[in-house]
Amino acid sequence: MADVLFCTDVFFAANEARLRAIAPELEYVTLNGEEQVEDADVGRITMTFFSHDAWPERAGNFFGVAMRAEKLQWFHTMSAGVDSPVFSTFTDRGVRLTTSSGSSAAPIARTAMMYLLALTRDLPAMIRSQDRAEWNWHRWDELDGRSVAVVGWGPIGQEVARLADAFGMQPTIVRRAAHGDEPYPVQPLSELLRVAADHDVMVVALPLTPDTAGIVSAEVIEALGSRGLLVNVGRGELVDQAALTSALVDGRLGGAGIDVTEPEPLPADDPLWAAPNLILTPHNSGSTDGTGRRAAEAFLANLERWVADDDLFNEI
Known part of the structure; x- marks a missing residue:
């Protein structure tokens, strides 16, 4: 047959x-x-x-x-x-x-870098100024020299690290355990709170499992600090979304770029929409x-x- x-x-x-x-x-x-x-x-x-x-x-x-x-x-x-x-x-x-x-790894990684470039250049504010025809001069920050924790070492994480390196950043791989053949330093996933405190940027590209749900906790977000940047291209359930919103509103986190939320679609009345220094896309970072x-x-x-x-x- x-x-x-x-x-x-x-x-x-x-x-x-x-x-x-x-x-x-x-x-x-x-x-x-x-x-x-x-x-x-x-x-x-x-x-x-x-x-x-x-x-x-x-x-x-x-x-x-x-x-x-x-x-x-x-x-x-x-x-x-x-x-x-x-x-x-x-x-x-x-x-x-x-x-x-792997089929969407390249565009997703490029989207992650788009978030970081846009956040360090305050692109949302510049677009609002353009809409109002206001010439608001602003000094940008650089990615060069910033440390980035790449959480998850699948095809997306690998491409994020490669691009971050090309932009002059200093990648650290965060995975369950080192395999010995990684191109960058490795830290264990179990030490994510310490890793957050030691890095300027965190890019989350983990799959969602019972073990990873909520892994980017309020404590991890707090540890990134007021100049820290968080990117999530994994799943919304990986991040404590209420804590993320609160940290952005209060200025305890420097900025975030997220392609995934909980739930999806994100309800129009969710306070995350109005959080400052946030770039939010509708789970389409790999849709090219x-x-x-x-x-x-x-x-x-x-x-x-x-x-x-x-x-x-x-x-x-």
């Missing part, structure tokens, strides 16, 4: 030739616009690729189909993080789950035109391995 791939119409149209070259016997069920997928087709599906073009508008429809696919054996997602409870509904059924880890292409390549590489009955990349 042939495998049947469930994917979007957009992904299939862009990659049909590659797909047929890799797996000539593969059959397809596509999510076409907002159309519903017939039950008979849902029952045939054995693998899925949740591609970048389905997010966010068609995500609910896509996952609804995948959850109804009783013959599903393998689910590949365009994302790196799979902390959403929806993914456990598949792994609990014995479905193999693979990610596109190149990310979708890299995620597709990650799936296609795994499809080749599936056909060859080899181990899959980035399997959870």
Whole structure:
């Protein structure tokens, strides 16, 4: 019996030739616009690729189909993080789950540097001045020479450290334990409070797990100090959001750039919106035109391995 791939119409149209070259016997069920997928087709599906073009508008429809696919054996997602409870509904059924880890690392790391450049140059205030046609001269701070704790050493953290080094910063890797081959000094994650007190900047790029939830506590935020900068491109639940808001409002933290909040979307009446020295983006730091292409390549590489009955990349 042939495998049947469930994917979007957009992904299939862009990659049909590659797909047929890799797996000539593969059959397809596509999510076409907002159309519903017939039950008979849902029952045939054995693998899925949740591609970048389905997010966010068609995500609910896509996952609804995948959850109804009783013959599903393998689910590949365009994302790196799979902390959403929806993914456990598949792994609990014995479905193999693979990610596109690394496909969004470059744009996310560049977004982190954008936050730091903007905060040290007080870009939000300059934009407000431009809106009012006010010529407000301001002396900028530099990133050069500042110490930055990169919390998490996956593809995003590695790229953040590389870019920070290129900007003249002094990176420290913060991970559970040193492996001995790291290009920068390493501090243990268990010492995050001490690390915060010893560094000018903290960039958080951790996955969300029961052990990391709330790891950037009020005490860690306080330790960064009134000139310290905090960047979070991991998950909102990693940071004590109430403490972050309070520290920004009171001037006990120099500034923050965050791409993730708890909850998402952030309610319009949440006080975090009005916090000073904050740059807030709507969980889109990795959403570029190149990310979708890299995620597709990650799936296609795994499809080749599936056909060859080899181990899959980035399997959870």
